[in-house]
Amino acid sequence: MNYIKRTDFYDIYIEPSRKTVVIRQKWKYNWVVGEEVSNWTYLEKKAWHQKADNVIWQQWGSKFTFWSLVEKALTSNEYLHRKEFNVEFDIQWVTTNQHWTVNVAKIGPYEEVVSRVNYTSKNIYLAHIDTERRIEADINQNTLKHEFGHAIGVPDEYGKKHGNSYNPYHVDDTKALMNIGNELRYRYLRGVKKEINTMIPGVSFASFLN
Ligand SMILES: [Zn+2]
Numbered sequence: 001m002n003y004i005k006r007t008d009f010y011d012i013y014i015e016p017s018r019k020t021v022v023i024r025q026k027w028k029y030n031w032v033v034g035e036e037v038s039n040w041t042y043l044e045k046k047a048w049h050q051k052a053d054n055v056i057w058q059q060w061g062s063k064f065t066f067w068s069l070v071e072k073a074l075t076s077n078e079y080l081h082r083k084e085f086n087v088e089f090d091i092q093w094v095t096t097n098q099h100w101t102v103n104v105a106k107i108g109p110y111e112e113v114v115s116r117v118n119y120t121s122k123n124i125y126l127a128h129i130d131t132e133r134r135i136e137a138d139i140n141q142n143t144l145k146h147e148f149g150h151a152i153g154v155p156d157e158y159g160k161k162h163g164n165s166y167n168p169y170h171v172d173d174t175k176a177l178m179n180i181g182n183e184l185r186y187r188y189l190r191g192v193k194k195e196i197n198t199m200i201p202g203v204s205f206a207s208f209l210n
Pocket residue numbers: 146150155156
């Protein structure tokens with residue numbers, strides 16, 4: 001038996017038989033074209049989605065673990081007691097019922113896109129090159145991987161000089177993904193953990209970074 005929770009930002013699947021938790025986002029694409037580039041072809045769109053899915057699957061996936069604990073009184077859920085769940089992430093290309101509208105701009109070498117997530121309008125803005133790692137000044141990260149963090153509810157951690165938002169707690173952790181680095185941190189699953197702990201009565205989950 002699988003357990004499913006749909007949130008505004010993603011769906012959570014708990015699959016006890018596979019000992020897996022899947023965080024799945026449905027993306028509806030808006031293919032934007034810059035000034036000096038050709039239109040997106042269908043093959044390019046397909047390849048871009050494939051690449052984005054790979055980045056999220058490989059760079060976010062199989063890095064976190066959830067451990068389940070069952071309250072003693074709830075014997076019906078005992079089969080879930082002290083089980084280790086691998087955490088997977090994936091995106092699905094949809095044309096309706098999306099969590100996010102994802103605007104991917106194909107741009108020329110002199111054009112720029114400010115990659116970002118808008119929670120109010122449920123839009124993600126990306127450049128086609130965001131699937132690659134960006135190394136620039138003191139920034140060294142995969143932009144898509146970073147923006148996906150926002151899409152599951154994690155705020156920026158960098159200091160004021162890098163942008164408008166400011167998180168005083170992790171501003172010095174510059175290797176962290178939601179700062180200017182590329183490394184995942186245990187704290188990035190806090191929001192997901194809160195959701196998953198509402199899914200099965202009597203069962204609570206603790207998350208770890210592998
Ligand atoms: Zn950010």
